[in-house]
Amino acid sequence: MLEMHGISKIYRTDLIETHALRDFSLKVGDGEFVAVTGPSGSGKTTFMNVAGLLENFDTGSYRLDGEDVSRLSDEARSKLRNEKIGFIFQSFNLIPDLDVFDNVDVPLRYRRLTKKDREQRIRSALDVVGLSSRMHHMPSQLSGGQQQRAAIARALAGDPRFLLADEPTGNVDSLMARQVMDLLEQINEMGTTVIMVTHDPELARRAHRNVHIVDGQISDFKPYEPRDESLLSSGAAASPMAMSPA
């Protein structure tokens, strides 16, 4: 589903050239749960930005569902982000003056769905994350864990090809952290691919596969024991968001 091959990204200022990613390659198949790990400054963030189509890269190729994304216009990239990627940020990034329902609604609005369509998707997503009872609460009225769950619902609502999570439990206390990870596993078991960037070994252990980045490159060093490397699902699995035609 996701194929990065020989990706390089160089940040240039007047004085310094930083090779954030060097010759980075990664393949992720449908239904995988991949953890991308590494020390700070290793290039994890850059990998996430590139994978999430938030930034462009200098050399190499990136194919998403077979489509080459390197020369796309801003319109096309935005559309791809909207339809295929579900972001989960470390600091949740919910919009403070919209309630939970409207927050989950945001990516759907850029898609030209009918009102009924959107409502159905939102309700389903909130159901999966267990926040249906707090649909009209404001983010400030939710705990950290609940906010992250709302963000996950937002990521799910658009039926993405994969979730891209950046330190999903970084701003959440340990009890809630477990809940969030349980949720991510559950979603993955229902068939959604998850790519998670983290430096936490506990989290990395819960993924099927670990990819370790050091100095912008994949390292063979595997500091953590993943759960089960051989657990690779094949082909299209049922997505939790599958719906019958309206």
Place this chain on the structure above:
Amino acid sequence: MFGYYLQLAFRNLRRNPGLTALMIGAVALGIAVCVMTLTMYRAMSGNPIWWKNDVLYAVTLDSWDPKDPYNEDRPELAPWQLTYRDATALMESDIPKRKVIMHKSIGVLALDGQSIKPERALTRVTTSDFFSSFDVPFKYGGGWAASADRGPEPVIVLSEKMNNKFFNGENSVGRRIHWDDRVFRIVGVLDHWLPLPVFYDVNNGSLEEPEDVYIPFGWSVALELNSAGNTQGWKPEDITTYQEFLASETIWIQMWVELPDAASQQRFQAFIDNYASRQKQAGRFQRPLNNRLTKVDQWLIDNEVVENDDRVLVGLAFAFLAVCLLNTVGLLLAKFLNNAAITGVRRALGASRRQVFFQHLVEVGVISSIGALLGLAIGGLFLMGLRALYAIDPTDAGGTQALAHVDVTSVVTALALALFATLAAGLYPAWRIGRIPPAIYLKAQ
């Protein structure tokens, strides 16, 4: 999508009511000042008979002092008015389609029975073509025939205001009224008429209303009337009788002609040049020949109807609007950039640059629409305040009517100006916010 953007815009504006109020207020104030100043400017400088601008001409001859031009600052201009001799002589020509000679006077209007207090009426003493030349609208009746000028017949046309005062607005055609203790028969009543400025006679300023009543030109001689406007003469003449006054070099008559095409214009120009040459031979018109036919728009410019004060005020109004808009742009920019984090999230979730741009443009549009409408309302209030500033005597509405007269064109222009200006001002901030790449704001430190 527009509906969604509208929702977001209102939500955003509500979030910081002080800032929103400041932006809308600044826009509204800038628009209001512009509306007020431009209305005033237009009242004094517009061409109220623009549809006849190519056929109406003011007639001037240079009969002035050979040693001293009439207008020291602009010696190439002839005096604004004609002598009685010259005006009546030029009226002999049958070249113009219509021709008018006239002057201002004052008479006391009174009605038999004394139940209504007599009123001092500003009077236009004019030949019959006045009404058709200047497209003066009638509510009842009409003007008089050319023969009435010769008589002169005791006929009179009332303005709407005078008819309201003496006859309660009814159809008074056929009734009688006293003008300076002489009986006149009403043949016409004008509809509401307010040409801005009163272009056919700007000798005494431009913020005036047209006259209260109109009587045929022949009454000047019959009643030995003097002009209530400007009377000027360059030559020291011993004038002791009215006849001597009529024959003198004193200028006090205005003349206008209607020449429908270039041919008639050339022929009439030749006619007056010819006349002036013959007068020169007879010893008059010692200055170089300078006989002009001036169209209304040029007439208003020559007469300097728009004064420096007006220009300064218009300049000031636009400077003020500029400051208001710059202020709003600055505030919008700050506001949008301050919310860059949220915009970054939307971008990450799939909003393209164009969608972000349009979203913010809608927000700008809301501010500019509210600001524009508010500005128009405040501008209207300002204009009313202007009337108060200009009205010294509440019973003497006079030119203040001109100021409060806001017509449809002005309103539409002002509204368009407001919307366009503020939208343009908001383009830059909306564009800027769209340009920011999403990645930068996600790891907001």
Place this chain on the structure above:
Amino acid sequence: MTAWNLRPIASALWRNRTGAMLVAIQIAIGLAVLVNAVYVVKQRVDKINRPNGMDVENMIVVASAGFAKDFDYEASWREDLAVIRGLPGVKAASLVSNIPLSGGGSSSGYQAEPGEINPETVVEANTFAVDEQGVAALGITLSAGRAFEAHEIIPQREAEGDWETAPQAIVTQALAKALFPKDRDALGKTFYDGLNEPITIVGIIENMHGSWVGWDKVDQVMLFPRIKKAPNAVYLVRTEPGRRDAIMRTIEERLGTSNPGRLLRWVRPLTYFERQSYLNDRNMAIFLVSVTSALLAITALGIFGLATFNVSTRIRQIGTRRAVGARKLDIVRHFLVENWMVTTAGIVAGCGAALGVGYWISVEYELPRLDLYYLVGGVLGIWLIGIFAALQPARRASAISPAVASRTV
């Protein structure tokens, strides 16, 4: 000077220059407007406050229009003036051919030598025909000579030209000087009108303004003793201080219906006409003051807004500065300096505009050139406004806790 950190502040400002530039342009416009508004307003106020030589506050003008077919003009005004002069509190009342300060009047050309009028040397005068109480009714001060005597007043004649004046005249000092520039005392001298009739100066007025306040020769006034022929009469009445309004009412009552052949058009204080004549100047001054104040207020708000925004985006940076040793005063100074740079940039840009507009005004209005004092004052004023507008945000910045530096969220 290094403690002021000018260079780093300037380069930081340059990197985020859009907001600053917007404010700078507003300031430039504000300076140009402020300087010229003060310039023009001062001119207008000076013009309005010129002494006109008359006792304006206590003067009433009465207008009568005779319209009956056989209206006896002379009987009418004799009767009216007798009534008015007999009222308690009335100091003097006179017939007058035109109303001073009203924008309407007569003027003619005169010269010191007989002969044809020479346009190079002709002296223009604003003329008023008055009766023997004219000088008293106007409330003017004579610096030499005397008022007219009753026997000098020429009664109205059947046939009369507009040009005719009288063999005697009372002129203002300005007019005397214009006619006889070399003579220190023009009393008793003779000058000539357009018909070569001689006129002797029997009195000299210290100062008086005529009909047209906008005329550069408004103080060249000539009074002459004559009753002009007309069915319309204008009376000038001077009252004791404080009694003007009551006497106005009395005149309206007494004269309103006393003669059915004439219409008492109005009874107005002279201040009415004075106000009307100076209306444009007064309103112009009001507009200028209002719009300029509003403009400066909005600019100040803009400066305030920009400063506040700058503070809010740099909370962490400010906290860090405090954490490494900056005092509150240093923070305040930082923001004031930053603001001062923007203001100064705007001022520099605005100086050119201010002088340019000032030049245009002085040419179009034929006024003396814009004094540099105005520019200096304007610059100081704008600087002060800038500082005051940025003060509160700067103080708020200094209140940010150093602990902010160590927070991660």
